[in-house]
Amino acid sequence: MLIDLTEKQQALADAMSDISKAGYSAGWLQNLEYVLWDALVNGEREYGRTCITKTEIDHLQQLSNACNCWIYFDEQLEETAIHLVSWQVKFKEAIERNPEIING
8 A cells, every 4th residue: 555655656657657657547557567567677658648768768768677566466464565576576477477568
């Protein structure tokens, strides 16, 4: 939950949410965490009515590195921090099960 995040983790969650709002007017569109991670790995991309820019990608990368985590949405816990190594495993497994998850 947002209240359980550290200040640095909250900053990352807020930046991710801002991109979701710009693209779809939604605070956390389903699979946002996968779409944004794909952008970190592969670069700029379209997202709804906007584009995830290099500046936004760089900002997300800096925030993620600062807290050594990524934020994902858990159905029960909502916005949840996960260690980067664990996130990379989770991301890889999710993409293998459903490559469409990064379509946004």
